[in-house]
Amino acid sequence: MSSIPETGTTLVETYDLIVLGGGAVGENIADRAVRGGLSAVIVEHELVGGECSYWACMPSKALLRSQAVLTAARRVPGAAQAVAGELDVDAVLARRDRVVNDWSDAGQAEWVRGAGIDLVRGHGRLSGIRQVTVTDADGSTTLLIARRAVAIATGSDPRMPDIPGLREAAPWASREATSAKHVPGRLVIIGGGVVAAEMATAYAGFGSAVTLVARGGLLDGMEPFAGEQVADSLRERGVRLLLHTGTTRVDRDDSGVTLETSTGELILADEVLVAAGRVPRSTGIGLETIGLEPGSWIETDDTLRVPGFDWLYAVGDVNGRALLTHQGKYQARAAGDVIAARANGQPVSDAAWGSHVATADHRAVPQVTFTDPEVASVGLTEAAARAAGIRTRAVDYEIGWVAGATLHAEGYQGRARMVVDEDRSVIVGATFVGPDVAELVQAATIAIVGEVPLDRLWHAVPAYPTISEIWLRLLETYGRESAEPAPRRTVEYPWLDVASVI
Ligand SMILES: Cc1cc2nc3c(=O)[nH]c(=O)nc-3n(C[C@H](O)[C@H](O)[C@H](O)COP(=O)(O)OP(=O)(O)OC[C@H]3O[C@@H](n4cnc5c(N)ncnc54)[C@H](O)[C@@H]3O)c2cc1C
Ligand SMILES: NC(=O)c1ccc[n+]([C@@H]2O[C@H](COP(=O)([O-])OP(=O)(O)OC[C@H]3O[C@@H](n4cnc5c(N)ncnc54)[C@H](O)[C@@H]3O)[C@@H](O)[C@H]2O)c1
Numbered sequence: 001m002s003s004i005p006e007t008g009t010t011l012v013e014t015y016d017l018i019v020l021g022g023g024a025v026g027e028n029i030a031d032r033a034v035r036g037g038l039s040a041v042i043v044e045h046e047l048v049g050g051e052c053s054y055w056a057c058m059p060s061k062a063l064l065r066s067q068a069v070l071t072a073a074r075r076v077p078g079a080a081q082a083v084a085g086e087l088d089v090d091a092v093l094a095r096r097d098r099v100v101n102d103w104s105d106a107g108q109a110e111w112v113r114g115a116g117i118d119l120v121r122g123h124g125r126l127s128g129i130r131q132v133t134v135t136d137a138d139g140s141t142t143l144l145i146a147r148r149a150v151a152i153a154t155g156s157d158p159r160m161p162d163i164p165g166l167r168e169a170a171p172w173a174s175r176e177a178t179s180a181k182h183v184p185g186r187l188v189i190i191g192g193g194v195v196a197a198e199m200a201t202a203y204a205g206f207g208s209a210v211t212l213v214a215r216g217g218l219l220d221g222m223e224p225f226a227g228e229q230v231a232d233s234l235r236e237r238g239v240r241l242l243l244h245t246g247t248t249r250v251d252r253d254d255s256g257v258t259l260e261t262s263t264g265e266l267i268l269a270d271e272v273l274v275a276a277g278r279v280p281r282s283t284g285i286g287l288e289t290i291g292l293e294p295g296s297w298i299e300t301d302d303t304l305r306v307p308g309f310d311w312l313y314a315v316g317d318v319n320g321r322a323l324l325t326h327q328g329k330y331q332a333r334a335a336g337d338v339i340a341a342r343a344n345g346q347p348v349s350d351a352a353w354g355s356h357v358a359t360a361d362h363r364a365v366p367q368v369t370f371t372d373p374e375v376a377s378v379g380l381t382e383a384a385a386r387a388a389g390i391r392t393r394a395v396d397y398e399i400g401w402v403a404g405a406t407l408h409a410e411g412y413q414g415r416a417r418m419v420v421d422e423d424r425s426v427i428v429g430a431t432f433v434g435p436d437v438a439e440l441v442q443a444a445t446i447a448i449v450g451e452v453p454l455d456r457l458w459h460a461v462p463a464y465p466t467i468s469e470i471w472l473r474l475l476e477t478y479g480r481e482s483a484e485p486a487p488r489r490t491v492e493y494p495w496l497d498v499a500s501v502i
Helices: 024-035 050-054 057-074 089-099 106-114 174-179 194-205 224-236 325-343 382-387 403-408 438-449 467-478
Strands: 002-007 010-020 040-044 118-121 123-128 131-135 141-152 156-158 186-190 209-213 240-242 247-253 256-261 266-269 271-274 278-280 312-314 367-369 374-379 392-398 415-421 426-434 490-492 499-501
Touching: 010 024, 010 118, 010 123, 010 325, 024 040, 024 050, 024 106, 024 141, 024 325, 050 057, 057 089, 057 174, 057 194, 106 118, 123 141, 141 325, 174 194, 174 271, 186 194, 186 256, 186 266, 194 209, 194 224, 194 367, 209 266, 224 240, 224 374, 224 415, 224 426, 256 271, 367 438, 374 438, 382 392, 382 415, 382 426, 392 467, 403 467, 415 467, 426 438, 438 467
Parallel strands: 010 040, 010 141, 040 118, 141 312, 186 209, 186 271, 209 240
Antiparallel strands: 002 010, 123 131, 131 141, 156 278, 247 256, 256 266, 367 374, 374 426, 392 415, 415 426, 490 499
16 A cells, blocks of 8 residues: 555545445455455445444344244244243343444454455545545545555445335334334334345244235245245234235324325334335445446446446445345455456456356355245246246255154244256256255255256265255155266356356
8 A cells, every 4th residue: 555645634545456335245355355465445434344244134133043043942842841931022132232243343343454454434435537535524535546446335225115105204124123122012014025024023023013015925036935935924923914015105193103005904003114125325426427327236247347447346235236245245255356366467267157257146146034934045946947948847845744854843844946957957946945944055056056967966965864855855856867977068048148067
């Protein structure tokens, strides 16, 4: 890093890489660039660690974990008798506070320094080519100049639907739901996606009377049985589900919130939570100074570089490729490494599945929804595979029929689906729904990314009696067609410009 002395109120600093946004993704891209021999600075205007650490993944899972443990114990005789008490909601909230370090980022800022990354606190915006101007709380500015690259890692914000009265009703969004210090007696949720399903589970478990109003179904976009099984379970917990129902108006007065549905029903609640997806945090960051559209998802190529700019990258939620922490960090590893490689004149590995590309964003994005039952999925659903023109066969199996599941819990209920590309004889998608299925998804991810032929998968023997035996049952249901291993050949996926060897 070279430093030019202060000029007026503006300090000028020069780095190889400037990272705008210090969430998990911004931390990772800076770290990889530094490991590649570059200097890097992170600009952060709130908490280092970002949404996931303080208002998203970590607190939401902390809110859900205690009741998941309690439910699991209640499903096993012997343990059930030992947990006769109720969930201690105050203790759950206190544990959530510890998980988020009481919203202090001191530890994360220390990690950044230890990784050899500089941190500038304040609001950053692009102010020209390879330039970022940072304004701190006092109004003083620092002009950062990048020798090599600027990476935008500013994340996303909740989408606020244009529903009359909603903004004036001071709705909760995901931050308020995950950081709440009290549990509302009545909670109405707008949305039927992942946040809605997880928060309905959490707050119903805390004793709130929860109503979920979704204009579509529950967990649309996943295999249909996922949403159906989670819906059944939420109803059993007393959640009222109004699916395929719009919201026409929201009002707040001294008695609370009134939500009017498209069927004319009035729902009274103490709080309304909006869980209607995300919008990119790409306004107010100076995109217009380089000819890009503020407010849009920032498009990138698979090396995470923005087309038309040899110095600009976008990683994590803000590029809209896959709004998940692990996927953003994966992008950051590829992008940090490729920025270093390009800077150092080293070879760039940008073919599909190379070390400098995020190919898995298109083919193998794993996700776990921490409802009860859990939903763990990766790759394509059956419907998405068919829509992509793949000759598809889907096989289903009840997880409760596996010996490991019968031991795991009384009356275990769940289902698995394996989606097979018949031409290539490989798995392109898998979904597991059931208690404690989260850890099953990594095996499916490896099978998809490794393009492991089905006849080879028969040799990946699951241990008895684990729930992983679901893999054997899925293969048996599919059938073992030939005694000879399938020949390997190269095909083009019509939905992705990538040649694959099978
Ligand atoms: C309720 C909820 C639960 C979730 N649970 C999971 C989960 O279990 N697993 C999972 O994988 N994903 C989960 N997600 C998604 C996950 O939170 C995001 O994918 C992830 O946080 C994105 O990381 P990011 O670094 O791209 O953005 P962020 O974490 O939002 O980080 C961006 C950072 O940039 C900073 N910033 C923005 N603009 C500026 C600026 N102009 N100047 C300076 N700093 C700026 C912000 O303050 C922030 O710190 C969840 C999301 C929600 C809402
Ligand atoms: N466990 C996890 O991995 C996890 C947990 C929570 C969130 N997340 C991530 O965070 C992101 C945000 O989650 P989310 O649940 O907000 O989004 P989502 O995309 O999962 O669901 C959005 C929901 O809002 C509805 N909706 C959209 N626009 C609407 C409108 N104008 N009016 C009414 N309803 C509308 C949709 O029909 C859908 O039901 C997701 O992309 C998800 O990947 C992940």
